[in-house]
Structures are given as C-alpha cells and as structure tokens.
Amino acid sequence: MNPPLIEALRQIVGPRHVITSADQTLDSFEIDWRGRYHGKALCVVLPASTTEVAEVVQVCLHHQTSIVTQGGNTGLVGGGVPDSTGSQVVLQLRRMNQILHLDSANSAMTVQAGCILQNLQLAAQQQGFLLPLSLAAEGSCTIGGNLACNAGGTQVIRYGNARDLCLGLEVVTAQGEVWEGLSALRKDNTGYDLKNLFIGSEGTLGIITAATLKLFPLPACKLTAWVALPDLLSAVALLQLARSHLAAGLTGFEVMNHFSLGLVQKHYPHLSLPLPLENEEAPWCVLLEQSDFQNEAHARQLLEHFMEHAFTQGLIKDAVIAQSIQQSDSLWHLRESIPLAQAAEGLNIKHDISLPISKIPAFVQSIEAVIQQNYPGVRIVNFGHLGDGNLHFNIQAAPSDDAKAFLMQNEASINELVYAAVKAHQGSISAEHGIGQLKVDELKKHKSAVALELMRRIKRSMDPLNVLNPGRVISL
C-alpha cells in the first residue's frame, strides 16, 4: 500500500473510483481472460476523462509507480493485468465510454477509448454505417484495447486491421502530456506517423484516450456459406477462387478443423452444426461471408455460381448457404464459440501465427506430423482467419493428461518446434494477439538484433522511466 499515492489518486478521480483490495476483490482486474496470469494491483483507478488520465500519470510518475492500462481485459497475452508485486496501478478505462462525434460526410466517428466495440458497431449501424472491426470478444473488449493490440478479427480480408480503420488518436504520454492527434484526415504526410507508433504498442508507449475511426457503407445484404473440404490445399484454392468470383464482396474466410468444432459440440451441445463431423473425407470446414451492395438476388446468384465452380473443380465436398440472417448468425456463433469451447476444455498451448497463405498447407502438414510424433495423443485445435494467413494453432493435452501440468511441462519445447516451423515458412509468431507478457522471450529469438534495438530506443525515448506497462512487449 502507498497511502499518499492512493489519496492523491482519489483527489483526481473521486474516492469511489479508486478501488483497493480492502474495498473488494480485485480478481476481475488482476486475472487475465485465459486465467494464466494472476497479478496483484496496488489499486485500480477508473478515470472519466483525458484530463484525469493525464493527472493520474503525473501523480504516478511523482510516486515512481508504474501503470498497467486495461480496457475489457480480454487480451490473450497477459498484457493488461498487473505483475505480482502489488506495486502497480491498474488504469481501467471503462468509464470513458462516450461517442464524441459522428461525421457522416467524412464517414468517421470519434469515440473515447473505453467504449465497448459492440456498442460502437451498433451506434454506427443506427446511423447507416458499418464499423467493420469484428471479433468474438466484441461484447467486452474496448476500442482502446483493440487499437493498443492492433486487433484483427473476422473482416480483415476486406477492411484491414484496427490500424487500417483508425484516422486519428488522442494519447496521454508517459510524461502525462496529452497528444491531441484526433485527426479525421485520410491523407497527412507531415513527418513521423505518431498514430501508428501507438497503435500496436500494447500500452507501452502511451495511453490511448480517444480515437477517430473510419466508417463504411452498410452492405445491402450478407450471405454466409459453410463448406466441407478434404484438405487445406483445397481451402487455399477455394480462397483464390472466391477472390476471383466475389472480389471485394468477400468479407470473411475462416477455416476450422474438425477437432475444434468437436469441442464446440462437446461443450455447447445445444449448438447444431450444419454439416456432420463424421465425414472423414472432409475434415476441414470453411465459413465464408459475402457482402453485397446491390441486393440479395444479386448476391445469391454470384455465390451459387462460385459454389458450382468450386464443386466442379473438386475443391469442396459439401456446402450449406444460410437462408436467413438467423441461420447466418448461428454459423458465425459456431465459429466464435471455438475459443470458449477450448477454454472450457482446459488450458492449452496457443499459437497465434501468420504465414504467407500459399505456405499454410505445407506448414500444417509438417508441424502436425512433428507434434504427433513427439507428443503422441495430443489434440490439435486449428482454426483461424485463413483469408489473412492467420492460424490459431493450439495444442490441447491428451484427454488422460492434466492440462495445466502438460502446459507447464511442454510449452517451451512445443513452442520451439512450432516457431521453428513458422520461421522456416517465413511467418510471424504473433499475427493479431500481440506480445504482452507471454511472448517477450520469444520475440527476442525471432526479431533481428537491429529491430529489437530500434524498439528499445523508441521505448526509452518515449517512456524513459519505464512507467507504462513495464516488462511487456520488449525487455529493456
């Protein structure tokens, strides 16, 4: 405890908005979504404005206390929870949840960082716009967290990552200054791109307090198809075919192996799969989404024509096209239930990797063989955003093994095998989840010495006292 600091923080945000473990359990702020990291906070501070955030930083600097910024606490790499020292302040931004401005003519929306992503999607929709950032955690994650992690999600194939959707930012620096970079410009070549330095920095360079986001026209209709395939080579060929038939109308292309869907069936038996998993000739499924700006008849004609070609070329074994919005939502719900079903099955060894799309089949074939040979009986949960070359290639212990013990014992050696294969196929060890605490050591092995040194120099110059999320992303 540090009573003078707590008192100073209470003066800034009001006594009710500084919480300590003497007031209530802090578990929801101290434990990450996966339950891997259990830290201990000095206190949790909930500011309501940018000015308050800046003052909190200044006070923490004065007391030489570091800050861990937190949005929805849905991050998967342990970046948003405090360490175990009990000396860090958790800066929780959920009270900063106002939509500040929607500029229809500029197709842009300015919002505070603590807004829940789903609330922003709905607000945009009510004004006739699409905010295309979409991920399974959208009911809890915040736009500040999305930008801090440069989140991806299910529509990157058409609209890009969080970075691509951001026009401007407001940031509180590690010195407690406010950088007012809330530009709504689509072109601005006036020197170094500060906005893009903060995006993806996972709270280590500054605290994002507001953002201006790009909006897009709402499609007239969306169609969703669920397709069964014999292998990943066919999935990659199907993607290519879909691009040529549907062009910019292709807004989602997700792949799932049968084991990942089997977990959904096991843990959520009320969700029904559109095609049976027993078909051994088709152990992969693709969920494909098409958006159309004309009308449903036009969309259906294009999609059916594409499907016919795919069948003729022998790429797919079976397919279902959703006949209603409800059916389409159910298909997406199945896909989005995979991370939850995995969590219900127990701890697993996660790899959020990206590869050139053309190399994915060879990568998966070689790494699955190596894993099965070295760890007989383990189960491979393989799903992800194939259209972006992004796989969630996760290893679940054999049913007879204790999941936690298996993870503790084998994570390092399995990571070594997986990341060596990723490197051999010119991939990246983090596609969209970031580095956080989880991958700091891995980053050292996989980035060049020059890249690491440049990152350290940036961190030291922007946060010389190492007050923001110390120990995350880059070790100094």
Ligand SMILES: Cc1cc2nc3c(=O)[nH]c(=O)nc-3n(C[C@H](O)[C@H](O)[C@H](O)COP(=O)(O)OP(=O)(O)OC[C@H]3O[C@@H](n4cnc5c(N)ncnc54)[C@H](O)[C@@H]3O)c2cc1C
């Ligand atoms: C079920 C599930 C599905 C997911 N699916 C996807 C997916 O498809 N694609 C994807 O990219 N990710 C996915 N994620 C992970 C994803 O990164 C997070 O869900 C989200 O982007 C993080 O937002 P958050 O508000 O929860 O951030 P937190 O978890 O609170 O924080 C994440 C990081 O950002 C920092 N941070 C948070 N807010 C700020 C801020 N305002 N300023 C500076 N730093 C800040 C934190 O310090 C931390 O380092 C998924 C997670 C879950 C649980």
